[in-house]
Amino acid sequence: MIDLHDADERAAAAGEYVLGTLAADDHAAFSAALAHDAALQSEVYAWQDRLLGLSAAAAAVTPRPQLWQRIDIAVGALAAGVPLPVRAGATAVHAPWWQRLGLWQGVSALAVAASLLMAVLLVARTTPPLVGARYLAVLQSPDKQAIGWVVEIEAGRALHLVPVADTGAVPAGRALQFWTKPQGAAGPTSLGLVQAGRPLELAISRLPDLGAEQLFEITLEPEGGSPIGRPTGPILYVGRTVRL
Amino acid sequence: MPTAVTTFDYEAAVLACARGERFALRALYERESRWLLGVAMRIVRDRERAEDVVHDAFLQLWQHAASYQPSLGSARGWLYTIVRHRALKEVRHSGRMPAVDPTDLAALSDQQQAAEPDARGLDGDSLERCLQRLDDARRACVMHAFVDGYTHEQIAERLGTPLGTVKSWIRRSLASLKECMA
Numbered sequence: 371m372i373d374l375h376d377a378d379e380r381a382a383a384a385g386e387y388v389l390g391t392l393a394a395d396d397h398a399a400f401s402a403a404l405a406h407d408a409a410l411q412s413e414v415y416a417w418q419d420r421l422l423g424l425s426a427a428a429a430a431v432t433p434r435p436q437l438w439q440r441i442d443i444a445v446g447a448l449a450a451g452v453p454l455p456v457r458a459g460a461t462a463v464h465a466p467w468w469q470r471l472g473l474w475q476g477v478s479a480l481a482v483a484a485s486l487l488m489a490v491l492l493v494a495r496t497t498p499p500l501v502g503a504r505y506l507a508v509l510q511s512p513d514k515q516a517i518g519w520v521v522e523i524e525a526g527r528a529l530h531l532v533p534v535a536d537t538g539a540v541p542a543g544r545a546l547q548f549w550t551k552p553q554g555a556a557g558p559t560s561l562g563l564v565q566a567g568r569p570l571e572l573a574i575s576r577l578p579d580l581g582a583e584q585l586f587e588i589t590l591e592p593e594g595g596s597p598i599g600r601p602t603g604p605i606l607y608v609g610r611t612v613r614l
Numbered sequence: 615m616p617t618a619v620t621t622f623d624y625e626a627a628v629l630a631c632a633r634g635e636r637f638a639l640r641a642l643y644e645r646e647s648r649w650l651l652g653v654a655m656r657i658v659r660d661r662e663r664a665e666d667v668v669h670d671a672f673l674q675l676w677q678h679a680a681s682y683q684p685s686l687g688s689a690r691g692w693l694y695t696i697v698r699h700r701a702l703k704e705v706r707h708s709g710r711m712p713a714v715d716p717t718d719l720a721a722l723s724d725q726q727q728a729a730e731p732d733a734r735g736l737d738g739d740s741l742e743r744c745l746q747r748l749d750d751a752r753r754a755c756v757m758h759a760f761v762d763g764y765t766h767e768q769i770a771e772r773l774g775t776p777l778g779t780v781k782s783w784i785r786r787s788l789a790s791l792k793e794c795m796a
Binding site: 381382385386388389390391394411412414415416418419420421422423424425426427428429430431432433434437438440441442444445448 | 636639640643647648649651652653655656661664665668669672673676677683686687688690691692694695698699702706734736737738741742756757759760761763765766784785788789791792795
């Protein structure tokens with residue numbers, strides 16, 4: 371164990387603490403002391419800046435777009451005072467909590483929508499005042515075995531289409547097309563092509579109408595989109611809005 | 615452009631996070647996530663786990679932004695330590711040795727790294743000069759510990775050097791860097 375009463379030991383331990391080479395028990399003891407020891411904090415900050423340049427040895431890796439979405443939702447939940455789902459240990463769990471199969475198994479689509487709704491509501495409570503009604507649609511595979519996307523809409527603002535699972539690659543020569551059909555409309559209106567795994571933001575003015583029980587779906591179409599202005603390929607994901 | 619990087623006020627952004635201003639967290643993310651994910655990736659060697667590390671680190675940044683003390687050091691040094699320590703916790707909890715050969719990592723990383731070494735705007739001149747004063751084996755110890763997140767034991771195994779020697783090399787290398795950079 372390191373002796374934090376010895377000046378030389380303290381200085382050396384601060385360097386190794388930042389470097390990451392303290393043994394687990396020493397690291398824990400050092401962290402505990404650090405919380406209330408201003409001199410030790412000063413040593414640690416100095417080491418952080420001394421060694422920071424070594425970070426340049428790690429090449430950049432561009433995060434997938436979902437990473438920010440996850441952070442943003444979690445921060446929204448924190449801001450609303452809701453405890454975050456506990457990550458079950460550091461080892462077994464790789465996917466974000468809302469993508470984990472176990473979480474969804476045996477849960478009805480309604481409960482799923484409700485839980486997503488909660489997450490969105492929690493975020494909403496900390497964002498600027500609502501302009502209009504808000505709607506959420508959870509887009510599932512037609513067999514209801516998988517959830518692929520979430521549509522979030524605020525009247526007068528924007529529509530957000532957010533991927534919530536890895537939906538796989540689009541076959542060569544094909545494209546994903548996004549559609550909506552309001553209650554009572556004769557047929558679906560195209561909202562354009564979407565990229566697998568990429569969130570999309572659309573102006574509300576693109577929608578033919580907006581209301582509860584409005585259908586949203588993603589179909590597989592030829593590259594460039596359906597040539598006839600209505601879906602020609604299989605429905606990959608489909609869902610209806612609920613008003614929040 | 616390096617100027618664009620250096621004009622970003624990291625300290626102000628972290629202090630804004632402490633006041634609950636979410637745009638500041640977003641700005642830090644936009645600015646640093648690809649570098650931080652790269653740092654995490656070198657340590658945990660798995661993209662999903664590295665993204666989990668960055669996720670958790672940004673929540674930690676948000677929750678503990680008020681503990682950042684600008685008078686003691688840079689916000690970036692503080693932030694990188696959060697990410698590195700979170701990544702170290704991830705690999706050491708799992709007891710998993712890094713499994714990916716370093717040459718494979720190139721394929722997982724953005725390729726422009728070599729072409730724009732200063733893009734992230736870290737001032738490493740003094741550190742680099744002082745590192746060069748260490749002999750190769752000692753410098754390798756420091757790099758493996760910081761960049762790869764290796765323990766003393768992993769470094770000893772990797773370099774084929776006795777554990778006690780590695781420990782004393784690291785300790786003396788840090789003392790030497792501190793003196794050289796003073």
